[in-house]
Amino acid sequence: MSKVTPFLMFNDQLEAAIDFYTRTFPDSDVRHVARAGADGPVMSAEFVVGGQTFMGYNGGPHFKFSDGFSLFVDCVDQAEVDAYWDKLVAAGATPTQCGWITDQFGLAWQIVPRRFMELIGDEDPAKVQRVMAAMLTMVKLDVATLERAYEGA
Structure with missing residues (x-):
């Protein structure tokens, strides 16, 4: 990962966003996903879109x-x-x-x-x-x- 990485705070749509972005742009991948429990929702993730690494988090509705x-x-x-x-x-x-x-x-x-x-x-x-x-x-x-x-x- 580069020294500076964009960190995107989603309401509760991180998993859907990662799925859409990695299907839409080439050179994309999911590197790591942390869930709230074994079958729980995605809480945070590291992913690549178009060669750019991102971090993401489901932070709740106050993040826009x-x-x-x-x-x-x-x-x-x-x-x-x-x-x-x-x-x-x-x-x-x-x-x-x-x-x-x-x-x-x-x-x-x-x-x-x-x-x-x-x-x-x-x-x-x-x-x-x-x-x-x-x-x-x-x-x-x-x-x-x-x-x-x-x-x-």
Whole structure:
């Protein structure tokens, strides 16, 4: 485990969250689960999602996620954006704005095509401004639309 690991506090849905995340993202695994008794609910766990290690705990209803913390998914292309977006929505996630989506457990995700990061890294501030303006009108990010904005079309 790395020295710094995100620790996610769920109400009582840790086991369901781990199951969903490890089925949705490649390079995922469950490393350790501690239950409240032999057949009891999962209390804490160490798990990997997309190569990132997490710790999780069922902490009760006073723990709530917010948009102050999100998971950023670096997508190689539009097809990958669409695939993750569709899986999250099908499971009950709520799309918000600018590539953000809140999953059924209340955790915020940013589903972002790598091309977006390349476009906003351009040295021409006018191109970057056009891309940012286009992105601000989107719910799910669309590479073709971002590229048209970049070109000024």
